[in-house]
Amino acid sequence: MMSISIRDIFTNPDGFIDKDIKLEGWIKTSRASKNFGFIELTDGTSFNTIQVVYGKDIENFAEIDKYPISSTLEIEGKLVKSPGKDQSLEIQAKNVNPLCVSDASYPLQKKRHTMEYLRKIAHLRPRSNTFNAVFRVRSLIAYAIHKFFQEKGFVYVHAPIITTSDAEGAGEMFQVTTLDIEALAKSEPTEVDYSKDFFDKKTHLTVSGQLEAEAFAQSFKNIYTFGPTFRAENSNTQRHAAEFWMIEPEMAFADLNVNMDVSEEMLKYIINYVLENAKEEMKFFNKFIDEGLLERLENVVNNEFARITYTEAIEILEKADREFNYPVSWGIDLQTEHERYITEEVYKKPVFVTDYPKEIKAFYMFENEDKKTVAAMDLLVPGVGEIIGGSQREHRLDVLEEKMRNIGMDMDTYDWYLDLRRYGSVVHSGYGLGFERAVMYITGMKNIRDVIPFPRTVGNAEF
């Protein structure tokens, strides 16, 4: 008999009810009375478990409830509607065969564990309800992003991970090398000879694939990257990881309005995809992790996002009937408290803020006619603050060159980037979505360490 999965059962129960089935899985809980035993079985394919009921007639009846939690079983039996109220389906087992009996010291016993404890057993924590739901939803969000862009004809581009560019202060970087550091340290004082390094040059891990993405947008019109990026920042917060994934779409023949349209459509698409394909998991998050989550997400999906300029945002904040820790005036960078006030208390829905002072934004952003602001946009969402940042890019060679010179960039290193303005330059725009921020937002999880399979943070690169 072919094995089936718990996912098969819950996808199409009518196809299996009152039929003999076989399936394998792990014991989540197990108990037995004199004449009956009950196993809550999981096989990893579904957030749901299935109840297995067995009677005294089974040969190994006496041993079964001795198998420790997490032991691996093969079950043969009949799928029936459960007489109980809570559970609609159960298996009346004819055979309960132990495949691998687990050690009784299993660190994930059925009780409440702290998040800190679970992080220490990152190789086992996806077996817990919370992390099972988190990592399945993470996978669905990743897929929804690909699906959204592919259906719109965007080309997926793998931006390089190892780079010689220093990304102009976008963040602290990790160095990548094959030099023997230990030998260098032990040697008499000397200079580092990078011609002996693997790439003949000093190299780092990328902080963004945007510049490379722009080159491809000028070939394919619409492209997106989705890959890991790195920051060597010594910030031990709930929202910072040294290694995280980013999505960076880039579109030619697209101004800031198109940029906002696409990000709004994308965010709604992803949320809808998860709400539809992870119903059980989302109910779980709403109940145990973040009450009000579903309401908040429905609110995002069903509302048109607001669009205001930075200057309007400053006016709103100046008029606000409350004290901010960071005082407000035109020219400041918006802080999380400002962002959340605007999106949570004023608009009560996602808000795009556009046209920031050029001094607080990156060199590659398109300078507006007022010469004071750039065509940047940040998307602020209730509960989080900024979740997407983007801009129309400066496509005028002379304007860009002047800006780069003014901040002292190495023009040789970026000559290829300037080529994009020399040959076939075009109005273009793009944005960045921090993937883990999106996962946190959609699951309600509060710590970035709890949405990454094996998180890398200051002092921690275990597993």
Place this chain on the structure above:
Amino acid sequence: MMSISIRDIFTNPDGFIDKDIKLEGWIKTSRASKNFGFIELTDGTSFNTIQVVYGKDIENFAEIDKYPISSTLEIEGKLVKSPGKDQSLEIQAKNVNPLCVSDASYPLQKKRHTMEYLRKIAHLRPRSNTFNAVFRVRSLIAYAIHKFFQEKGFVYVHAPIITTSDAEGAGEMFQVTTLDIEALAKSEPTEVDYSKDFFDKKTHLTVSGQLEAEAFAQSFKNIYTFGPTFRAENSNTQRHAAEFWMIEPEMAFADLNVNMDVSEEMLKYIINYVLENAKEEMKFFNKFIDEGLLERLENVVNNEFARITYTEAIEILEKADREFNYPVSWGIDLQTEHERYITEEVYKKPVFVTDYPKEIKAFYMFENEDKKTVAAMDLLVPGVGEIIGGSQREHRLDVLEEKMRNIGMDMDTYDWYLDLRRYGSVVHSGYGLGFERAVMYITGMKNIRDVIPFPRTVGNAEF
């Protein structure tokens, strides 16, 4: 009027014929006679270009053929059936507005360029026919892989990129550090203090996500990774890059047969997806890059793959009516010449070779009853040789521990990996597919540098 794309036109020509349309794009070629001008326009959304015809009545008629190749235009006009034979559709332009006039020194003039030259302008080469096709197909293959696994309920796992594990000799590694190497070199002789490094430890770039993938397979049953991996090997060949992407599915309750079934199904799925969704590109490859490509791929899709053991493969090679550079005997590692003989000359289709001598395979592979071989599999395909490698994993704690001790592995570092055998151990299997190898195989491109947007190889990390 809303702009449309060339992709829109070719997807649904009847929706636009004899209608006024607007679109933007880049000049690929341009010529004019006294009374008419012709522009071959691309907008990046399609491998196809569209011909734009304009007459003397247009205001800027005299300037248009002076705009250099790659200049950006906005076209307004009517889409009509072309009177010529070659091209079925053209635009009779009413307006040809230059958006950005390109510099005339455009390095990608319409003539044959060498692959070496094109690699030097990696930021522009996706605008050439060959690389436009390569990178669109690369994107489609990536998506097909996600689609295949997601439709089967596999969970996508991001394995960590930065790792403390040394992967037991799977390859030379890059070190990742925030230590000031230059200061260390200049200082008096000293020891490296890794407690001052970012992660408090010596860290590297990953060579494989398999071990982490196994942990997640024991939670979700079926999972896959798809991310960058790294080798610091000084091998300057057509098939080696320092940075490349890998797909590593891992399945619980799955023996070697399931492993072969899934890889066969996956490879056929991807190829079918590309044949269906990149018809023009695939015809182009077949004509200009690799004659016989389409026939070879159809052959893969329409045949059941052969399955033989390593021992049978050795017998076939020993009986072969030809000389090999590497002599054949039981126990050797198969070389490309052996692999290609078996798949190209004997079977003329893809062949799985299974059950290799344990000495030539990795420690984590399941030891067969004969105690001489392990449950490994390699998939050999005509034209390439090995494209997929995998195995059933050793799930018996005692057998695995003994093997690890015998090869002198650090048991503490891998204690978490042993936990997977202590708690809920299960027959499981997985394999690795080098993404770029798959792209080369499906496009017929011969050099790995030509299927990666910005390749990283010995001495090269440009852009």
